[in-house]
Amino acid sequence: MAFEDQRTTVYKVDPAHPGSETLPTLRTEELLLNMGPQHPATHGVLKVILELEGERLVKSTPVLGYLHRGVEKLAEDGTYHQFIPHTDRLDYVCAMYNNFAYCRAVEKLMDITVPDRADYLRTIVAEIQRILGHQFWLGTQALDIGAMGVFFYAFRDREILLDWFDELCGARLTTSWYRIGGVERDFTPSLLDKLKQFLDYFPPKIDEYVVFLEKNRIWVARTKGVGVISADDAVSFGLSGPTLRGSGVDYDLRKAEPYSAYPKCEFSVPLGKNGDTYDRYWIRVQELYESVKIIRQCLEQMQDGPIMADVPSVTLPPKQRVFTNLESMIQQFKLFSQGFDAPPGEIYCGTEAHKGELGFYIVSTGGGKPYRLKIRAPSFVHMGAFDHMTRGYMISDAITLFGSYDIVMGECDR
Amino acid sequence: MSLQQLASRLQETFAIGFVKAVEWRGDLAVTVTRERLHEVAQFLHDDPAMDFDYIVHVSSVDWPDDEERFEVVYEFYSIKKHQRIRLKTRVPESDCIVDSLTDLWKGADFMEREVYDMMGIRFRHHPDLRRILLPDDYTEGYPLRKDFPLRGKGWRDTFEFLDETAR
Numbered sequence: 001m002a003f004e005d006q007r008t009t010v011y012k013v014d015p016a017h018p019g020s021e022t023l024p025t026l027r028t029e030e031l032l033l034n035m036g037p038q039h040p041a042t043h044g045v046l047k048v049i050l051e052l053e054g055e056r057l058v059k060s061t062p063v064l065g066y067l068h069r070g071v072e073k074l075a076e077d078g079t080y081h082q083f084i085p086h087t088d089r090l091d092y093v094c095a096m097y098n099n100f101a102y103c104r105a106v107e108k109l110m111d112i113t114v115p116d117r118a119d120y121l122r123t124i125v126a127e128i129q130r131i132l133g134h135q136f137w138l139g140t141q142a143l144d145i146g147a148m149g150v151f152f153y154a155f156r157d158r159e160i161l162l163d164w165f166d167e168l169c170g171a172r173l174t175t176s177w178y179r180i181g182g183v184e185r186d187f188t189p190s191l192l193d194k195l196k197q198f199l200d201y202f203p204p205k206i207d208e209y210v211v212f213l214e215k216n217r218i219w220v221a222r223t224k225g226v227g228v229i230s231a232d233d234a235v236s237f238g239l240s241g242p243t244l245r246g247s248g249v250d251y252d253l254r255k256a257e258p259y260s261a262y263p264k265c266e267f268s269v270p271l272g273k274n275g276d277t278y279d280r281y282w283i284r285v286q287e288l289y290e291s292v293k294i295i296r297q298c299l300e301q302m303q304d305g306p307i308m309a310d311v312p313s314v315t316l317p318p319k320q321r322v323f324t325n326l327e328s329m330i331q332q333f334k335l336f337s338q339g340f341d342a343p344p345g346e347i348y349c350g351t352e353a354h355k356g357e358l359g360f361y362i363v364s365t366g367g368g369k370p371y372r373l374k375i376r377a378p379s380f381v382h383m384g385a386f387d388h389m390t391r392g393y394m395i396s397d398a399i400t401l402f403g404s405y406d407i408v409m410g411e412c413d414r
Numbered sequence: 415m416s417l418q419q420l421a422s423r424l425q426e427t428f429a430i431g432f433v434k435a436v437e438w439r440g441d442l443a444v445t446v447t448r449e450r451l452h453e454v455a456q457f458l459h460d461d462p463a464m465d466f467d468y469i470v471h472v473s474s475v476d477w478p479d480d481e482e483r484f485e486v487v488y489e490f491y492s493i494k495k496h497q498r499i500r501l502k503t504r505v506p507e508s509d510c511i512v513d514s515l516t517d518l519w520k521g522a523d524f525m526e527r528e529v530y531d532m533m534g535i536r537f538r539h540h541p542d543l544r545r546i547l548l549p550d551d552y553t554e555g556y557p558l559r560k561d562f563p564l565r566g567k568g569w570r571d572t573f574e575f576l577d578e579t580a581r
Binding site: 064065068070072073074076077108109111233235236237238239249250251256257345346347348350357359361363371372374376380381383384385388413414 | 438439441443467468469470471473475476487489493496498500519520521523524525528532545546547548549557558562564
């Protein structure tokens with residue numbers, strides 16, 4: 001190993017203290033510790049090699065790739081429609097937002113405008129997904145650093161929304177509900193009722209989570225002032241989402257490049273001051289309130305209308321027509337077997353997922369398959385700053401930092 | 415500054431080395447020669463009129479039929495000016511190396527490592543150019559190249575097929 005020959009310090013015995021010469025000479029050296037890939041707090045299969053001086057971190061080297069499945073290569077072999085289920089498996093706790101980001105990218109490539117109602121439906125579901133993601137984060141992050149209580153409460157409420165997803169599209173996690181040009185199906189009256197009930201039920205529960213954590217002195221001590229990153233560094237590392245906004249940088253794609261129904265809703269983007277783990281937590285909690293606000297406004301403004309853009313060469317026909325109408329069946333068959341003919345060109349489209357900027361860079365040379373598809377995954381970019389952010393902290397703070405990024409390895413390794 | 419102004423400003427500043435600028439679907443993509451890549455990037459990063467302080471992604475595209483086979487793609491964003499730009503350069507297969515931009519954007523570190531891992535393009539002056547997603551001792555090549563088969567090279571074929579019906 002390269003580290004052996006360096007830094008071997010020997011503590012000298014102090015002659016000013018008589019008696020100490022009887023002590024044996026203490027030799028200290030840096031310790032190398034492998035954390036993961038099987039460690040319950042690394043959120044999947046992440047391995048980090050920690051170089052330690054005592055309990056302080058001198059350097060940490062993330063070793064990624066344990067969940068690498070070659071999604072970008074697979075994308076080149078399938079049609080644009082066929083890639084939607086793959087996006088579910090990127091960030092597997094937040095499938096809806098991945099679908100959304102991908103469909104938006106393909107719509108930009110194909111120059112399709114989504115009908116109004118579909119925009120609202122998409123925004124509502126995306127914000128529900130943001131709530132789900134933040135609840136998941138809140139529970140697991142607190143659990144990682146020993147505050148177990150809030151986990152049960154966050155997951156109890158998360159279950160309501162997962163059941164809601166189940167009723168919406170038949171799956172709790174791998175949803176594939178978004179389609180290029182719209183969404184797969186509309187809300188039923190029962191779904192709308194349940195959603196409205198949830199919106200009344202949920203905000204008091206957020207206050208409950210907050211009490212659980214902020215009254216917990218150990219949790220506060222382990223998050224305040226831990227994992228601080230300055231605004232300049234955060235921007236230079238390309239951090240995004242709450243991790244960036246925790247340092248006070250006002251960058252939210254929902255505001256910077258408004259898309260879908262976000263420009264029609266009023267909401268604020270909470271910003272942190274200190275750039276520490278606590279600020280990133282605070283931002284996520286505030287975003288829960290904001291998401292509830294956005295969903296309420298969308299529900300009020302939403303009008304009846306089509307839920308899929310009418311571009312037969314690209315978008316799928318309504319399911320009921322596929323079974324009754326020959327032309328629709330041919331359309332469906334052609335779209336899934338050959339795909340649609342994309343124009344040659346290249347686009348990048350970023351979307352503000354709850355972890356940060358999830359972007360798709362698509363190069364097309366015409367034909368039904370992408371020539372190259374690159375996924376800009378926030379978790380991967382955040383891991384790039386891990387070494388910088390952990391230096392000088394304790395081992396236990398490394399765990400706090402994993403949690404604070406909201407890292408999901410499916411997305412990080414792709 | 416509109417995208418056209420941005421493109422012409424770059425063309426004026428870097429008369430030698432500027433290859434082309436394409437605007438499509440509201441995205442501006444500027445191609446430069448690889449000798450000037452670092453210079454152009456430094457200009458984009460430091461010039462107050464540009465101020466591209468945020469790195470979005472680093473990517474690569476393989477064009478096997480072209481003389482300069484690989485394309486390295488950088489995407490930058492300016493948080494203050496809300497503007498995006500894509501900076502591209504081409505490298506031949508025989509000498510696929512470009513200057514690293516890690517000194518300008520710290521985030522380029524991991525992103526360039528991924529490009530090296532997946533496409534085999536090396537980055538000069540990169541602090542830690544190793545494979546990142548694949549294991550360090552992976553010897554089958556660079557998987558996102560177009561001549562790399564989708565099913566992988568080799569190890570899958572070494573599995574013995576057990577015929578369950580023959581028993």
